[in-house]
Amino acid sequence: MQKTGAEIVIECLKEQGVDTIFGYPGGSILNIYDALYKHKDEIKHVLTSHEQGASHAADGYARSTGKVGVCMATSGPGATNLVTGIATAYMDSIPVVAITANVTTPLLGRDSFQEIDIAGVTMPITKHNFIVKDVKDLASTLRRAFYIAKSGRPGPVLVDITKDATAESTEYTYEEPKNVLPFTKDITEDDVEHALTLIKKSKKPIIFVGGGAILSEASEEVRTFAHKVHAPVTDSLMGIGAFSGDDELYIGMLGMHGTKAANLGVPKCDLLITIGARFSDRVIGNAKKFAQNAKILQIDVDPAEINKNIIVNSSVIGDVKEVLKVLNHKLEQMDHTPWVNEILELSKRYPLKYDHSKLTGPYIMEEIDRLTDDDTIITTEVGQHQMWAAQYYKYTKPRTYLTSGGLGTMGYGLGASIGAKIANPNKTVINIAGDGCFRMNMNEIVTSVRYHVPIIQVVMNNHVLGMVRQWQTLFYEERYAHTVLEDAVDFVALAKAMGAEGILVTKKEELAEAINTALNMNKTVVIDCHIESDDMVFPMVPAGAAIEDAFDQDDLIK
DSSP, rough: EEHHHHHHHHHHHHHHHHEEEEEOOOOOTTTHHHHHHTTTTSSSSESSHHHHHHHHHHHHHHHSSOOOEEEESSSHHHTTHHHHHHHHHHTTTTEEEEEEEEOOOGGGGOOOTTTHHHHHGGGGGEEEEEEOGGGGGHHHHHHHHHHHHHHSOOOOOEEEEEHEEEEEEOOOOOOOOOOOOOTTTTTTTTHHHHHHHHHHHHHSEEEEHHHHHHHOOOHHHHHHHHHHOOEEEETTTTTTTTSSSSSSSEEEEEEETTHHHHHHHHGGEEEEEEEEEEOHHHHHGGGGGGGTTTEEEESSSGGGGGGSSSSEEEEESOOOOHHHHHHHHHHOOOOOOOHHHHHHHHHHHHHOOOOTSSSSSHHHHHHHHHHSSOOOOEOOOSSHHHHHHHHHHHOSTTEEOOOSSSSOOTTHHHHHHHHHHHHHHSSSSEEEEEEEHHHHHHHHHHHHTTTTOEEEEEEEOSSHHHHHHHHHHSSSSTOOOOOOOOOOOOOOHHHHHHHHHHEEEOHHHHHHHHHHHHHHOOOOOEEEEOOOTTOOOOOOOTTTBBBGGOOOOHHHOO
């Protein structure tokens, strides 16, 4: 059947089961939008306020479901506005397909109006990208893009299509999507046996879980493995939710703002079993001093991550879920009770703590935790609020904590919350922001209102750029260079002006009522919580220090 390139784009999206696209139209991509109009009952298009919001929404859709998120933009500035969202997805291995349109083929390379080499721009921040100039290549390229995005280690793929390729016609034949099978070809018997030997010899193991465990849907296998090995479990920011925060073996997050139990426990262990984690600098601190007393076993789908940041003693390369299935089958029940008790004692000795006499970020997160169910999805921006959301809300399920871990993108969370809520209409979705982050992409409140997407936006409003100010307080002798937000923005009035509801909270006693009101309104609500400017995130590991050098407010007093 003859179809135009624009029609082929829509047919290929339907092939892949795409039900929602986030985007913003423009001249070069107009043919695709015209074709999409004819299929508006089959594919929902969400017009965001800014293309960056579209890329973050596609990311949130993908993180919360495991499906491929899709965003679209026109050439030039439309395409470049997707870049931060694409990079965010790339750093956290999130499957997103970004479709852009470019000027016609004869105008490429001539500095034409709204022309940009978006494939060149995004080459370092995509798993793969394509430019399609011939309509005959379009269907096969789009199918490859979706397969690449979700196979092996997931990631974003960009497909740039010239406008003439969207207008020309060619033969189109429907194809079933190619099955994406777990990556298992590099799981070798020798690697598995070596791993088993290390595990069986260990007397003091700790399990460190990363985002790869969530991406491979391995949560149940991780739980089984942890209880078979009988070892304390810590996680990275990206791994939160892969192992239940309510489990008796869970000791909290590892790294710069991890718990003291995790940061003091890892240096004591004799085997660190790392599952789907890449040893980020925020996790390991001083690499030369990381886990010096331990052998390290790393399980990861990407061979490039083995020995990249930390030299390991053993590794098993393959899909985390499949590797754990093999290990769980071969392992017998182990008992490390004295060791587990030793680490759990650290948790009792060094609990997370904060000032309960006033409204604070930790209190806000604990109240949200108390008033919401386990299916609630928390998205965040980046900063102090992000860490409090990681520390003080107990996540018991995967894909319920969505945050920009690798790139650390301020402005990520609101778009992501819209994508997550559209993908999960029956779940509560709450975005946690600081006032600095919120103002970066707060225009997406308009998007949530327009499409009746009832997300809850909580702003921890401390009138400063909190995390940067914390560093300035601790390490820059209180030189607050450009981190004080001295303005008179009224977020409650602003929310109402954008069609949402706004609630002001200045006291602890007002918070529960505000949250319950928002939960019961079934509309977009902004809760503006005023907290103190100098509240800090603890524990903290100074830059370049070993993780065992973590300190908290009690250490500052000493």
